[in-house]
Structure formats: structure tokens, C-alpha cells
Amino acid sequence: MxxxxxxxxxxxxxxxxxxxxxxxxxxxxxxxxxxxxxxxxxxxxxxxxxxxxxxxxxxxxxxxxxxxxxxxxxxxxxxxxxxxxxxxxxxxxxxxxxxxxxxxxxxxxxxxxxxxxxxxxxxxxxxxxxxxxxxxxxxxxxxxxxxxxxxxxxxxxxxxxxxxxxxxxxxxxxxxxxxxxxEPRFAFRGLLLDTSRHYYPVDVIKQVIDSMSFAKLNVLHWHIIDEQSFPLEIPSYPNLWKGSYSKLERYTVEDAQYIVSYAKKRGIHVMAEIDVPGHGESWGNGYPKLWPSPSCTEPLDVSSNFTFEVISGILSDMRKIFPFGMFHLGGDEVYTGCWNVTPHVKQWLDERNMTTKDAYKYFVLRAQEIAIHLNWTPVNWEETFNSFGENLNPLTVVHNWLGPGVCPKVVAKGLRCIMSNQGAWYLDHLDVPWEEVYAEEPLAGISDAAQQKLVLGGEVCMWGETADTSDALQTIWPRAAAAAERMWSPLEAISAQDLETTVLSRLHYFRCLLNHRGIAAAPVTNFYARRPPIGPGSCFIQ
Amino acid sequence: MxxxxxxxxxxxxxxxxxxxxxxxxxxxxxxxxxxxxxxxxxxxxxxxxxxxxxxxxxxxxxxxxxxxxxxxxxxxxxxxxxxxxxxxxxxxxxxxxxxxxxxxxxxxxxxxxxxxxxxxxxxxxxxxxxxxxxxxxxxxxxxxxxxxxxxxxxxxxxxxxxxxxxxxxxxxxxxxxxxxxxEPRFAFRGLLLDTSRHYYPVDVIKQVIDSMSFAKLNVLHWHIIDEQSFPLEIPSYPNLWKGSYSKLERYTVEDAQYIVSYAKKRGIHVMAEIDVPGHGESWGNGYPKLWPSPSCTEPLDVSSNFTFEVISGILSDMRKIFPFGMFHLGGDEVYTGCWNVTPHVKQWLDERNMTTKDAYKYFVLRAQEIAIHLNWTPVNWEETFNSFGENLNPLTVVHNWLGPGVCPKVVAKGLRCIMSNQGAWYLDHLDVPWEEVYAEEPLAGISDAAQQKLVLGGEVCMWGETADTSDALQTIWPRAAAAAERMWSPLEAISAQDLETTVLSRLHYFRCLLNHRGIAAAPVTNFYARRPPIGPGSCFIQ
CATH class of the missing domain: 3.30.379.10 (Chitobiase/beta-hexosaminidase domain 2-like)
Incomplete structure (x- = not known):
């Protein structure tokens, strides 16, 4: 029975x-x-x-x-x-x-x-x-x-x-x-992993996914590709793979499918990203036509239909790998200066009476259409909202990073938001102590209940410039756990606590639990994140 | 057939x-x-x-x-x-x-x-x-x-x-x-792991053993106990376990047996150590009588039979766990000053007309007898040889650490030697680059073939003052691999090579292989060991 x-x-x-x-x-x-x-x-x-x-x-x-x-x-x-x-x-x-x-x-x-x-x-x-x-x-x-x-x-x-x-x-x-x-307070509790600045072997991504599940994080934001390398196989445009660092620092379609499946078994979504048009230099290793010119290798060539054909091909291929309903289109740090000095791009702009800022908007919106056509909810970094928020597709989820106070503006416009204020939730900022990670509130500055519902949650970001297999897990943990509790537990419960007396002992314990499970989480109270212990001692008090 | x-x-x-x-x-x-x-x-x-x-x-x-x-x-x-x-x-x-x-x-x-x-x-x-x-x-x-x-x-x-x-x-x-x-050049190719300064969960020790097997290292020198903590269960003297950092930072007899079994399946010996009498403070948490006095907590009380009863009990219990024929009795850094100012010890010395140096020798030799009686070959740190080498049991294996040139003296006296010159093979010396690890030769200064045979090999040492689960593997690797090749491969082959052009590319590759296997080996050419990469790049060139 x-x-x-x-x-x-x-x-x-x-x-x-x-x-x-x-x-x-x-x-x-x-x-x-x-x-x-x-x-x-x-x-x-x-x-x-x-x-x-x-x-x-x-x-x-x-x-x-x-x-x-x-x-x-x-x-x-x-x-x-x-x-x-x-x-x-x-x-x-x-x-x-x-x-x-x-x-x-x-x-x-x-x-x-x-x-x-x-x-x-x-x-x-x-x-x-x-x-x-x-x-x-x-x-x-x-x-x-x-x-x-x-x-x-x-x-x-x-x-x-x-x-x-x-x-x-x-x-x-x-x-x-x-x-x-x-039950969780927020539906979207993410961790960004950047496999372009350094390649992570599949076994290491599995360790990251395992550890996420221990803290009840539920979205792996896979920042697969960036200007430095293009590790993912794209069957429609196989030469893109030439943008990988080496022939051994690559993900096959099957690897990516395996990662999605591995994550799903742990209740974790995989949200993929292509960061266009500003972070696309590596694309041109296989298809140099994607570069406006050899001396202007990003942003991608906005004037060329081929650029959007390739984006469409990538997204079509990725749609077969990533079932999650959200897809990240990047859109941050788009420095359009060299568009203006590349003759054929400049001519294209002039013919349309467009500024480079117009062209940036044009690029983002056209990429959004491709994603939406594939039944994806587009996610974009906040610069897109800051620059032309009123033109973004209403489906857009805006991903904050530059600083605090962005999500209140986003949800006031009726768009959805993910909070990743870099001052608190960028894990490569090694000088942010766990208390500041813990104190960061995704709903800060939003009192209207309907607007609060538009904040899907937040995400800690493990950018890869100085992180690789040798140090990623201890950079992620234990601070990601502080954000995980902020996003999961009732606001009243975690706000009412005295950090030193009632949270820290539990966080020490969780860090030691991660260690017991083979995850190289760093000491909690280090002056800088991922620093080794400064002397002998128990896991529970360092 | x-x-x-x-x-x-x-x-x-x-x-x-x-x-x-x-x-x-x-x-x-x-x-x-x-x-x-x-x-x-x-x-x-x-x-x-x-x-x-x-x-x-x-x-x-x-x-x-x-x-x-x-x-x-x-x-x-x-x-x-x-x-x-x-x-x-x-x-x-x-x-x-x-x-x-x-x-x-x-x-x-x-x-x-x-x-x-x-x-x-x-x-x-x-x-x-x-x-x-x-x-x-x-x-x-x-x-x-x-x-x-x-x-x-x-x-x-x-x-x-x-x-x-x-x-x-x-x-x-x-x-x-x-x-x-x-086939290997040396029979003893060790790695010391110190679980007293920080506790390593069994799953992490398994990772260390796995990675050792990848580099064909074959002796895990388990420095289980030191003055800071006593994590191992000793059924004969159960209160010794009170010297663990906490109730969760402990190894049961079954844990230790499991580790030995896990290592054996990978062709790896486990050589256990108790470091007496100088590094025994944690023993007294369970049995304060082992301390000469509350203000003299090490070296262990040389004047008390109880001290040797406990050593005998520990070794008898350990003999059931560790089948390897060698047992490390420590013997380094014995600062006997407080023996002289503890009245009952001073009286004991005076009655025997012994100096504290005599008592140090007495302690080490008596501990050796216990180990030998249990059919163990005793290993001692070099201070025992430097202080009273002529009195050491002829079975003794002397473990060098203080500097170069010790093994030649040891083998000249007919004793066996293990080389761990701290200037090159102490992994917590973060400023030693891989080239210096690689260049360290266990047979340096020994030309006589019979004497060369007395050098069993060498050992890299991962002391635990600033190493724990969060940073041990990237402190061990890739530099331990440099020592591993020195100890395995023919001297002619590795001596003849130009490090930059023919060794470094292979070591980069091996480090990336470790990463692929989920081991957090650090970049090879870091200025300091275990430092993260300084910028984006391929595993194979950083």
C-alpha cells in the first residue's frame, strides 16, 4: 500500500x-x-x-x-x-x-x-x-x-x-x-563555469556538478566558448573546433550530452552560453570570415550574413544537446571601435545609417530571434539591458554582473533577472570573504511582490582566467555554499542569524563534509579565497 | 596455450x-x-x-x-x-x-x-x-x-x-x-603524507594513492601521527584517539586496513610512522603520563616504562594493519632540554649517569628493538644516524632530510639509506622548481657499486602544516612526478636530456593527463608551486 x-x-x-x-x-x-x-x-x-x-x-x-x-x-x-x-x-x-x-x-x-x-x-x-x-x-x-x-x-x-x-x-x-x-526560495541557483579561458576535463566538470548537488545548486551555467578557445564540437561548422587550445582540449557532442545527462540525474540544469558578439575571437580560427578583419577579430562581423548563419548553425546543433529552456547569448563587453575602422563594416553601417551602438543592438536582437525560434528563452548580460533594454525581447532574462541595483531596474521594466553582482558573487574576486557572499540578497531593493517574482534567482561565477583543474574547486568552495544557502533557505531564517555564532559553524562543517566527499573546498575563514591553511589545525576551525 | x-x-x-x-x-x-x-x-x-x-x-x-x-x-x-x-x-x-x-x-x-x-x-x-x-x-x-x-x-x-x-x-x-x-631503477619510490598537521579524509588518501600509481611511485609513507593530532585508532590504548583534532577527524583500524588494501591493489606499499620521542605531544591527550610534565609535553617521558609499553602496544596493533616490512620510527628534532628540568626525569638520568643525548639514543634503540621484535625493519630520520650512527641496529634504514651528502656517509657505514634532501624533495618548499626536483640524484656522491645498492631510493615529502584537502594534490603534483622519473628511469636516459626541450613537454603532458584523470595537478612552470595559472591558456604550455 x-x-x-x-x-x-x-x-x-x-x-x-x-x-x-x-x-x-x-x-x-x-x-x-x-x-x-x-x-x-x-x-x-x-x-x-x-x-x-x-x-x-x-x-x-x-x-x-x-x-x-x-x-x-x-x-x-x-x-x-x-x-x-x-x-x-x-x-x-x-x-x-x-x-x-x-x-x-x-x-x-x-x-x-x-x-x-x-x-x-x-x-x-x-x-x-x-x-x-x-x-x-x-x-x-x-x-x-x-x-x-x-x-x-x-x-x-x-x-x-x-x-x-x-x-x-x-x-x-x-x-x-x-x-x-x-523547498527552495529561488528556482534558479546557478554556478558559472568558464571552459574557454582554461579547459576542464569532463571528469572535473563531473566533480563540479557533484559538489553543486551537495549544496542544492541547480543550474550549471556552462560558459563554453569565449575569445580564448572554442572547445565544443559543432557538427554544422566543424572548423570551429580549430579554435580549441589543442587537439586534446575539446568536448565532443557526446561529451556535452553526457554532462547534461550527468547533471540531470542530480537535478541540475545545464544552461549553455555563446557570448556574442564581443567574446567571439576564437570562432575565427576556423572561419576567419567571422572576423571583420585580421586586425579586428572581435566583435564578430555584424555586417555579414555568414556570421548569423554560423550562430544559427551553432544554436541548432546545441539545441540537440541542451534541453534546458534557457540559453545565454552573452552580449557583455562589446567594444565596437574596430567595426568603425573596418571599411566593409563601416560601409555597411553607413548604408543603414547605423551607429556602432545600433549595430550592437541589431546583433543582439537578431541572435535573440534565432534562439527564440529554437524555443529558447534568451538570457543576456546586463549591458544589453543597460544599452537598449526597451528593445529587448520581452522573454529576455537579464543577467546582472556589473554591480548592485540592476535587478530592481530590470524587474521594474517587467523583464526577468538573475543576480550575479560581481562585487559579491564573482568567485574569482578572491578578496570577497564568505560573509559578503552570504549577505548578498537577490531581492535587495525590490519590495513589490510581483516584481520579486521576476527575480529568478542568482548565480556565482567561476571565471577561468586564473582558474583551471588545479584550483577551481577550492575557489568555488566554500564560498559558493554561502550563496547557495542565500538562494535556498527562507529569508527570515538566514537574515535573523548571527553569522559568527550560528552560520559559521555550519559552514565549517559543510566545508569539511565536502572534503570528506573528496571535494577540495578551501578553509572558510581565509583572508583570501582558496588560500591554504596557515598552520596545523582541525578542518572545523580553520 | x-x-x-x-x-x-x-x-x-x-x-x-x-x-x-x-x-x-x-x-x-x-x-x-x-x-x-x-x-x-x-x-x-x-x-x-x-x-x-x-x-x-x-x-x-x-x-x-x-x-x-x-x-x-x-x-x-x-x-x-x-x-x-x-x-x-x-x-x-x-x-x-x-x-x-x-x-x-x-x-x-x-x-x-x-x-x-x-x-x-x-x-x-x-x-x-x-x-x-x-x-x-x-x-x-x-x-x-x-x-x-x-x-x-x-x-x-x-x-x-x-x-x-x-x-x-x-x-x-x-x-x-x-x-x-x-623496470625501476630504485625499489623504494616514496611519497610522505602527513595526516597529523591536517586530517585527510580516506577518499582524499585514495586520490593520492591513485595519482601515485600514475607516476609509478610505490611507497606511501604515512606520517600518521605527530605532536598536533593522533587520528588513528589504537585498540590497546583507546584513549590515544582522544588526541585527534575532533571526533570526525579519525581513522578506524578498518579505515587503515582499507587504505593498505587499496594501495596494494595499485602495487603501493604503506609504510607507517610513529615519530618518537620528539613529535609525540598529542599522545598525552589520552595518557598524560606520557608527558614528562604538563609543561614538558615532548619528548615523551624516557624515564617511564609506561612510555615503552604504549609504544609496544601501538606497534603490536599496527603490525596487524601494516604488512609492509619497513616501519618508520621517526627520531628527528628531539629537543631534550625539558627532560633536564623535569625532576623525575632528571633523577632518572642522574641515577644512570646519562646525558639527555644518551637518553635520546636509549629511547630510539629501545623503540627499534620493539619494532625489530615485530619483524619490522626500522627506519629512522637522519638525526639518529648523525648522533649515534655507530649504535643503530644494523638493520636500520636511515632517512635523509636535512641536506645533501648524508646518504654517502650512511652507506659508507654499511647502513641503508632513503634520500629526501629537503632542499629538493620537500614538497612544502614551494620555491623549489620542478627542474631542481628532477635534478636531485639519490646516488650523488656514491661511486662504489656495493654502496650504491644500499640506497633504497628516495621519497618526496608532503608535510602538512600548510597542506590539507584543499591544496595537497596540487602541491604534490606535478613536482612529485619529477622525482618519480628520477627514481624510475635509467640514469643515462634522464641525465642526457635537455630539460627544456625533451623533458618539459612530457611533464606538461603528464600534468594534463593527471588533470584529465581528475587529479588537480598544478601548472608545471609556476614561479611557486601550486600557484594557479596566471592567465588564460592551454594546459600544455602553462
């Missing part, structure tokens, strides 16, 4: 009961009922905890329920998280006759629809209680979600509740019974 | 033939027959190459032969390397009717003895040729070795010969046919 309804009723009873016993009550901010920090990151929306300690069976079994519970993605995610929970501790010999409190994890998924699109339901509910106790009828552990993606988020939270006790050599859930009801 | 003998004869013919065709000849230094660099690291002892390009079947099958070929370790290693060869590129769709040149890898292992001990035979021979060609009778790929550990080294070399061709979307072996005959 699917327990969904019964369980929900019981959970509601547990959660809402004004007569909750001393062992179980709604906790303030991020403390357990026992007054201990809740070592969960990001902080769930609602939770109650208790004082029991439950032992988790190393042979933890999955009981998948509901229309969507049988999905392969659920079983796969359960397997991944069982490894994360028990490895590397499962080497401890299992006592033969040990009785465990939690031997089955029930995962109920209401919907069989596996579509991953912006705004997909990521909510979930967790109940963990001891069998034989007050709540014996729902003893064990249960995750309930409307979609497989909610279940995946719940599995992450469940895994963070499971901690190895080195004295008993059991994985335990402390402060049970737990009731957690959770 | 086991092809061993037949294959050997044919290989000898191929290798030694004075009538070798232009397509196949002994290459100078590290160039292929075609004049291209041999992208192998470390450089094999002998090899010949050709001009063929062979396509490798993504469904590459193992044909295990010989008495040892059927070992699970061989099949496991083959599986690992097949993943390394084809992942992440195997996502490319396989053409339906493609004929591959190499569809089977034959691995012949002569001996079924899986004992892993210092000096185990790591030699191997590889032959890769096209079926249907001149050497059709040995077409395909064959690795022959006397032990599974030689086979594992051969698999690493084979995997480095396999490169993805992004144009054909095949994994290919270029410059075939290949004949490689290889």
Missing part, C-alpha cells in the same frame, strides 16, 4: 502538534531541540528535531513508492547517497547481531514526470523516527516528494543527517525524530 | 633485430621513431616505436594468461585502466561496423605469488602491433610480467599510450608497433 496519504497526515500531526512533547518541538533558527547547531547546509525551510540517536543500517534498503518512485533515477540517486553516507566508514566490521533503528529508507515520489525544467518542484518532506517509539507507526525514514528532483534534494538532506560515530562505529542520525519540510 | 615463451622470443627478435625496418628502431632519448616526444612518464627503460596508428576497441577485452594472470587484482586493474583509457571519451557513439586494431589486451603474469614487499619484481614488457602487419603473429597488445605488480605498472604505461583522437573519435595508439621493456 502506498503510504503517501497516511504518512502525510501523520507528519502533519507531528509537525503541527501544539502538544508536542519535550522531545520534539519546532526549533529556533538553526538549532536542534537540544540546542545544538543543525549541521545541514543549506538550512531547510521548516524542521523539528528531538533527542534520540538512531543507528542506520549499513545495508540500508530503498523502499520506493508512488508513481515516480520506481524511476531509475531514484534508485541511482539512492545508491549514490548510500555510498556518500557509508563510505569511507563502511569498512568498519558490522557487528553480527546489531539491531539498527533505520534499515529502510522509504522514498515516495508522487509524479512519474521526469521533465527537468526551471521551476520544477524541488520540495520534499523527511520524517525520521525510531520504530517502537511514540511514532512507531511511521518508524524508520521516509522522504516524500512530488518529483524525483525533490526526492534527490531530500536524499542530500538525509545524507547530511547521517554522521559516523567513531566510538560506536555506526552511522547515526542524532536529534531524531526529525521532521523536515523544505 | 600460454604464449609466454613464444611471445618473449618474438619480442626479443623485434627489439634486438639489427635488421629492423625504418618503421621500427631503437629511439634516442625520449623520441619516437618519428621524432616525436614519447608522451610517457616516467620514461621506460628501453623502447622502440614505429609509425603506425592503431585504433583501440572501446570493448577492449582482457586475455589473462600465466600462473598469475587469473588473479582478481589483474582483472580489477584492467577494469580500472580501461576506464581511465576510455572515460570520458567513451561517450562517443561507437560506429557499428568499425574494425579495431587492438581488441584484446593479453596480460601474462608468470607468478601467482601476490606478496607485495620491497624489491618485488615490477618489471614488464609491452608489445603492441597491428594484426595483419609484419608482426601479425603477435598482433594486438600484450603485457608480460613476472608479478601482478609488474603487470600493473605495464597497464599504466599502456594506458598512457592510448590517446583519444577527437577527429576520428577513436582511442588510438600512435607510433606503433611498440616494444617496451621496463
Amino acid at each position: 502506498p503510504p503517501t496519504l497516511l504518512t502525510y497526515l501523520l507528519l502533519a500531526l507531528v509537525a503541527g502538534s501544539g502538544a508536542a512533547s519535550a522531545r520534539r518541538h519546532r526549533s529556533p533558527a538553526n538549532l536542534t531541540a537540544s540546542g545544538n547547531p543543525v549541521y545541514l547546509w543549506p538550512l531547510p525551510k521548516n524542521f523539528t528535531s528531538g533527542t534520540q540517536t538512531l543507528a542506520v543500517d549499513p545495508d540500508l534498503a530503498l523502499d520506493a513508492q508512488g508513481l515516480g518512485g520506481g524511476a531509475a533515477a531514484v534508485a541511482e540517486a539512492f545508491g549514490r547517497y548510500r555510498s556518500l553516507i557509508f563510505s569511507p566508514w563502511a569498512h568498519a566490521a558490522r557487528p553480527a547481531s546489531r539491531a539498527y533503528d533505520v534499515s529502510t529508507l522509504t522514498v515516495v515520489v508522487a509524479s512519474a514526470d521526469e521533465t527537468l525544467e526551471l521551476g520544477v518542484d524541488e520540495s520534499y518532506t523527511i520524517y525520521i523516527g525510531a520504530a517502537g517509539g511514540v511514532n512507531s507507526i511511521v518508524g524508520g525514514a521516509t522522504i516524500e516528494a512530488n518529483t524525483i528532483y525533490g526526492a534527490i534534494r531530500g536524499l542530500e538532506t538525509f545524507s547530511q543527517l547521517c554522521v559516523f560515530n567513531y566510538d560506536t562505529k555506526n552511522v547515526e542520525v542524532r536529534y531524531a525524530p526529525w521532521y523536515i519540510q523544505d | 600460454p604464449p609466454t615463451l613464444l611471445t618473449y622470443l618474438l619480442l626479443a627478435l623485434v627489439a634486438g633485430s639489427g635488421a629492423a625496418s625504418a618503421r621500427r628502431h631503437r629511439s634516442p632519448a625520449n623520441l619516437t621513431a618519428s621524432g616525436n616526444p614519447v608522451y610517457l612518464w616516467p620514461l621506460p627503460k628501453n623502447f622502440t616505436s614505429g609509425t603506425q596508428t592503431l585504433a583501440v576497441d572501446p570493448d577492449l577485452a582482457l586475455d589473462a594468461q600465466g600462473l598469475g594472470g587469473g588473479a582478481a587484482a589483474v582483472a580489477e586493474a584492467f577494469g580500472r585502466y580501461r576506464s581511465l583509457i576510455f572515460s570520458p571519451w567513451a561517450h562517443a557513439a561507437r560506429p557499428a561496423s568499425r574494425a579495431y586494431d587492438v581488441s584484446t589486451l593479453t596480460v601474462v603474469v608468470a607468478s601467482a605469488d601476490e606478496t607485495l614487499e620491497l624489491g618485488v619484481d615490477e618489471s614488464y614488457t609491452i608489445y603492441i602491433g597491428a594484426a595483419g602487419g609484419v608482426n601479425s603473429i603477435v598482433g594486438g597488445a600484450t603485457i608480460e610480467a613476472n608479478t601482478i605488480y609488474g603487470a600493473i605498472r605495464g597497464l599504466e604505461t599502456f594506458s598512457q599510450l592510448c590517446v583519444f583522437n577527437y577527429d576520428t573519435k577513436n582511442v588510438e595508439v600512435r607510433y606503433a608497433p611498440w616494444y617496451i621493456q621496463d
Whole structure:
């Protein structure tokens, strides 16, 4: 019998009961009922905890329920998280006759629809209680979600509740019974990865995706191509690949498809970008005609139909790889000076009585049309809005980066916005401490509820000029986690906290959890990001 | 029919033939027959190459032969390397009717003895040729070795010969046919990892072990415990674990056994260390009696039998974990001043008419006896030799670190030596460039052949004061690779080379290979080690 309804009723009873016993009550901010920090990151929306300690069976079994519970993605995610929970501790010999409190994890998924699109339901509910106790009828552990993606988020939270006790050599859930009801504040919680300034091998992109899922980030903004290199295979224009740094620093179509599939299994969208017309120099290595002239290699040649044929070919090819509904067209840092001094471009401008600023607008809007024709929502960096916001297609999502206060202007015009204020959320700004990342609020300056809804969320950006495989993960983490909690957890909960006393200990813990999972997150309180520890010490206090 | 003998004869013919065709000849230094660099690291002892390009079947099958070929370790290693060869590129769709040149890898292992001990035979021979060609009778790929550990080294070399061709979307072996005959110059090729100054999660130690196997390093010197923390469980003296940084920065006995087992599957010894008496402060957190006094917390109390009872208990427990025949007893940096001002120790010294220097010797020799009694070869840091070398047990292996010129003195006295001159091989010395690591010669100053044999090899040391999960791998790599080639490859081959033109390109390549395998190796030519790249660029030139 699917327990969904019964369980929900019981959970509601547990959660809402004004007569909750001393062992179980709604906790303030991020403390357990026992007054201990809740070592969960990001902080769930609602939770109650208790004082029991439950032992988790190393042979933890999955009981998948509901229309969507049988999905392969659920079983796969359960397997991944069982490894994360028990490895590397499962080497401890299992006592033969040990009785465990939690031997089955029930995962109920209401919907069989596996579509991953912006705004997909990521909510979930967790109940963990001891069998034989007050709540014996729902003893064990249960995750309930409307979609497989909610279940995946719940599995992450469940895994963070499971901690190895080195004295008993059991994985335990402390402060049970737990009731957690959770969902994100923003639908778009992104991380930009720049594979043009330096190439990242697929295995490293997988590490980035894995780590994103640990912090419940859900959009990998893949800044694939820029002026420095063109690593992605484009079957329609195969010579573009000549713009790769080398023959070994490339992504095949199949690599990209694999990355999309790998991300989807973790509930992560992949938003691809081509940054036109300003960041396209590498395109011309394969097709020099895309350059206005050998001495004017970007912006791309606005005067040539071939330029837009190539864009159309790239986007058509990419549409087969990237199912996500949003596509980033760049549009930042367009320095049009050399258009004016390239005779055939200058002539083209003059014939149309266009300034270079007009031509910039023309380029962006024509590229938007190509993307929209392919059923993509276009995303553009904020310069496009700043320069000709009134002309942007109403579907446009504006991506802030230059500074604070842009999203309020964007949403006031009825357009949607993503916040990446470089002063706080550009991860290559090594002098920004975690507190400033954490304090950055995507809704700052927007009080109107309807306008607030137009802010899809935000994105931390790992630009690649000085980041590669050797340092990306420690530049991303732990600061990206600060933004992740800002975007996931309720504003009231995270605003009310004293950073030093109630957030920092959880962030230290999350950083050490990342380390335990093999992710090279840097110390939290470094003077500069990604700096190594300055002396011996515990992970939890450096 | 086991092809061993037949294959050997044919290989000898191929290798030694004075009538070798232009397509196949002994290459100078590290160039292929075609004049291209041999992208192998470390450089094999002998090899010949050709001009063929062979396509490798993504469904590459193992044909295990010989008495040892059927070992699970061989099949496991083959599986690992097949993943390394084809992942992440195997996502490319396989053409339906493609004929591959190499569809089977034959691995012949002569001996079924899986004992892993210092000096185990790591030699191997590889032959890769096209079926249907001149050497059709040995077409395909064959690795022959006397032990599974030689086979594992051969698999690493084979995997480095396999490169993805992004144009054909095949994994290919270029410059075939290949004949490689290889074995290490030194039996002991170590890397020290310090888990006391910072704790490394087991998953991170696994990454270190994996990466060591890629460079054919074969001894993980596990500096488990030091004055800052005591992370390892010692069942005989369970309170020692109270010296861990926290309850989550610990290794269980089972963790340590798992690490030993994981390393063994990669042909890597684990040499454990307790650094007595000078680096033992953390021991006293659980047993304060080990401290001479609360204000004299190290060296450990030389006057107390309890000290040696604890050492005996630790070593007895460790003997069940660490099968390797060598055990490191430390003995460096013993500052005995506070022994003299601790009344009961001073009294003990006076009663025996001993100086503190005498007591240092007494401590080290008594600890050696305990280790020897447990059938361990004792290893000690060089201060023990410098202070009382004539008293050291003749079994002692002296571990150099303070500077150059120590091993010549050690071997002149008939003792064995490991070279770790800190000026070149301490990886936390960030200002040592790769060229200086590469140039450091363990046999420098030793011309007598018998004395040369007493140098077991060398070890690069990743001390942990400013290294943790966030930066260890990029501090270790790529410089550890420079030492690895120094210790593996023939002296003539690596001495004769022009570093800039013939070594650097291979080292760049090896660093990028590590990156492809998910290891965060830093740029090769950084001004300081582990520094990120200073600007955009290809992995292969930074």
C-alpha cells in the first residue's frame, strides 16, 4: 500500500502538534531541540528535531513508492547517497547481531514526470523516527516528494543527517525524530563555469556538478566558448573546433550530452552560453570570415550574413544537446571601435545609417530571434539591458554582473533577472570573504511582490582566467555554499542569524563534509579565497 | 596455450633485430621513431616505436594468461585502466561496423605469488602491433610480467599510450608497433603524507594513492601521527584517539586496513610512522603520563616504562594493519632540554649517569628493538644516524632530510639509506622548481657499486602544516612526478636530456593527463608551486 496519504497526515500531526512533547518541538533558527547547531547546509525551510540517536543500517534498503518512485533515477540517486553516507566508514566490521533503528529508507515520489525544467518542484518532506517509539507507526525514514528532483534534494538532506560515530562505529542520525519540510526560495541557483579561458576535463566538470548537488545548486551555467578557445564540437561548422587550445582540449557532442545527462540525474540544469558578439575571437580560427578583419577579430562581423548563419548553425546543433529552456547569448563587453575602422563594416553601417551602438543592438536582437525560434528563452548580460533594454525581447532574462541595483531596474521594466553582482558573487574576486557572499540578497531593493517574482534567482561565477583543474574547486568552495544557502533557505531564517555564532559553524562543517566527499573546498575563514591553511589545525576551525 | 615463451622470443627478435625496418628502431632519448616526444612518464627503460596508428576497441577485452594472470587484482586493474583509457571519451557513439586494431589486451603474469614487499619484481614488457602487419603473429597488445605488480605498472604505461583522437573519435595508439621493456631503477619510490598537521579524509588518501600509481611511485609513507593530532585508532590504548583534532577527524583500524588494501591493489606499499620521542605531544591527550610534565609535553617521558609499553602496544596493533616490512620510527628534532628540568626525569638520568643525548639514543634503540621484535625493519630520520650512527641496529634504514651528502656517509657505514634532501624533495618548499626536483640524484656522491645498492631510493615529502584537502594534490603534483622519473628511469636516459626541450613537454603532458584523470595537478612552470595559472591558456604550455 502506498503510504503517501497516511504518512502525510501523520507528519502533519507531528509537525503541527501544539502538544508536542519535550522531545520534539519546532526549533529556533538553526538549532536542534537540544540546542545544538543543525549541521545541514543549506538550512531547510521548516524542521523539528528531538533527542534520540538512531543507528542506520549499513545495508540500508530503498523502499520506493508512488508513481515516480520506481524511476531509475531514484534508485541511482539512492545508491549514490548510500555510498556518500557509508563510505569511507563502511569498512568498519558490522557487528553480527546489531539491531539498527533505520534499515529502510522509504522514498515516495508522487509524479512519474521526469521533465527537468526551471521551476520544477524541488520540495520534499523527511520524517525520521525510531520504530517502537511514540511514532512507531511511521518508524524508520521516509522522504516524500512530488518529483524525483525533490526526492534527490531530500536524499542530500538525509545524507547530511547521517554522521559516523567513531566510538560506536555506526552511522547515526542524532536529534531524531526529525521532521523536515523544505523547498527552495529561488528556482534558479546557478554556478558559472568558464571552459574557454582554461579547459576542464569532463571528469572535473563531473566533480563540479557533484559538489553543486551537495549544496542544492541547480543550474550549471556552462560558459563554453569565449575569445580564448572554442572547445565544443559543432557538427554544422566543424572548423570551429580549430579554435580549441589543442587537439586534446575539446568536448565532443557526446561529451556535452553526457554532462547534461550527468547533471540531470542530480537535478541540475545545464544552461549553455555563446557570448556574442564581443567574446567571439576564437570562432575565427576556423572561419576567419567571422572576423571583420585580421586586425579586428572581435566583435564578430555584424555586417555579414555568414556570421548569423554560423550562430544559427551553432544554436541548432546545441539545441540537440541542451534541453534546458534557457540559453545565454552573452552580449557583455562589446567594444565596437574596430567595426568603425573596418571599411566593409563601416560601409555597411553607413548604408543603414547605423551607429556602432545600433549595430550592437541589431546583433543582439537578431541572435535573440534565432534562439527564440529554437524555443529558447534568451538570457543576456546586463549591458544589453543597460544599452537598449526597451528593445529587448520581452522573454529576455537579464543577467546582472556589473554591480548592485540592476535587478530592481530590470524587474521594474517587467523583464526577468538573475543576480550575479560581481562585487559579491564573482568567485574569482578572491578578496570577497564568505560573509559578503552570504549577505548578498537577490531581492535587495525590490519590495513589490510581483516584481520579486521576476527575480529568478542568482548565480556565482567561476571565471577561468586564473582558474583551471588545479584550483577551481577550492575557489568555488566554500564560498559558493554561502550563496547557495542565500538562494535556498527562507529569508527570515538566514537574515535573523548571527553569522559568527550560528552560520559559521555550519559552514565549517559543510566545508569539511565536502572534503570528506573528496571535494577540495578551501578553509572558510581565509583572508583570501582558496588560500591554504596557515598552520596545523582541525578542518572545523580553520 | 600460454604464449609466454613464444611471445618473449618474438619480442626479443623485434627489439634486438639489427635488421629492423625504418618503421621500427631503437629511439634516442625520449623520441619516437618519428621524432616525436614519447608522451610517457616516467620514461621506460628501453623502447622502440614505429609509425603506425592503431585504433583501440572501446570493448577492449582482457586475455589473462600465466600462473598469475587469473588473479582478481589483474582483472580489477584492467577494469580500472580501461576506464581511465576510455572515460570520458567513451561517450562517443561507437560506429557499428568499425574494425579495431587492438581488441584484446593479453596480460601474462608468470607468478601467482601476490606478496607485495620491497624489491618485488615490477618489471614488464609491452608489445603492441597491428594484426595483419609484419608482426601479425603477435598482433594486438600484450603485457608480460613476472608479478601482478609488474603487470600493473605495464597497464599504466599502456594506458598512457592510448590517446583519444577527437577527429576520428577513436582511442588510438600512435607510433606503433611498440616494444617496451621496463623496470625501476630504485625499489623504494616514496611519497610522505602527513595526516597529523591536517586530517585527510580516506577518499582524499585514495586520490593520492591513485595519482601515485600514475607516476609509478610505490611507497606511501604515512606520517600518521605527530605532536598536533593522533587520528588513528589504537585498540590497546583507546584513549590515544582522544588526541585527534575532533571526533570526525579519525581513522578506524578498518579505515587503515582499507587504505593498505587499496594501495596494494595499485602495487603501493604503506609504510607507517610513529615519530618518537620528539613529535609525540598529542599522545598525552589520552595518557598524560606520557608527558614528562604538563609543561614538558615532548619528548615523551624516557624515564617511564609506561612510555615503552604504549609504544609496544601501538606497534603490536599496527603490525596487524601494516604488512609492509619497513616501519618508520621517526627520531628527528628531539629537543631534550625539558627532560633536564623535569625532576623525575632528571633523577632518572642522574641515577644512570646519562646525558639527555644518551637518553635520546636509549629511547630510539629501545623503540627499534620493539619494532625489530615485530619483524619490522626500522627506519629512522637522519638525526639518529648523525648522533649515534655507530649504535643503530644494523638493520636500520636511515632517512635523509636535512641536506645533501648524508646518504654517502650512511652507506659508507654499511647502513641503508632513503634520500629526501629537503632542499629538493620537500614538497612544502614551494620555491623549489620542478627542474631542481628532477635534478636531485639519490646516488650523488656514491661511486662504489656495493654502496650504491644500499640506497633504497628516495621519497618526496608532503608535510602538512600548510597542506590539507584543499591544496595537497596540487602541491604534490606535478613536482612529485619529477622525482618519480628520477627514481624510475635509467640514469643515462634522464641525465642526457635537455630539460627544456625533451623533458618539459612530457611533464606538461603528464600534468594534463593527471588533470584529465581528475587529479588537480598544478601548472608545471609556476614561479611557486601550486600557484594557479596566471592567465588564460592551454594546459600544455602553462
